[in-house]
Amino acid sequence: DAGVTQSPTHLIKTRGQQVTLRCSPKSGHDTVSWYQQALGQGPQFIFQYYEEEERQRGNFPDRFSGHQFPNYSSELNVNALLLGDSALYLCASSGETVEAFFGQGTRLTVV
């Protein structure tokens, strides 16, 4: 049973560029959440998708947007990248219970 998978694992972008990160949830899970984790900090909630709709959003600017597809996979898009967007981006999936399982993450470096 495949767990949560994310791609790519590492990414280097230039300030002002746009980036798309991808996530496939654990089998049987229909809810996908995205988190940003800066070095030495706990993950911060970006938003959550369920039934292809953004169900909840954290305190992140509109430069951060997302999408969920009919197969429950999800994308996180970040526009106009800033140096401060450099972080580990984590996707978590959950199903009937509130237990959330994380993918391996995407390490984004903005230069």
Add this chain to the structure above:
Amino acid sequence: QKEVEQNSGPLSVPEGAIASLNCTYSDRGSQSFFWYRQYSGKSPELIMSIYSNGDKEDGRFTAQLNKASQYVSLLIRDSQPSDSATYLCAVTVFGNEKLTFGTGTRLTIIP
């Protein structure tokens, strides 16, 4: 006041001893509590969940919850060097699946 607070450590424990990790939270509406283990450079791994007052044991791990004191803890018995990691406490509030994390406690098991 931070929503979820943890001592950042580092916490050093001899091999074979009991490691005790603590977490306090501010929202009395919090209903679900989780401990994640995160190795350096990796993503968080769910190790314990607890929903009601008292103790919950799983192998060498015991989670303890006291809602009156707004306190949740994790005990690791017979600590092993492989337990060296950052432990993240996370909570959800009733009706909300968003995880709010503490900054994590770095645990080092000394052989």
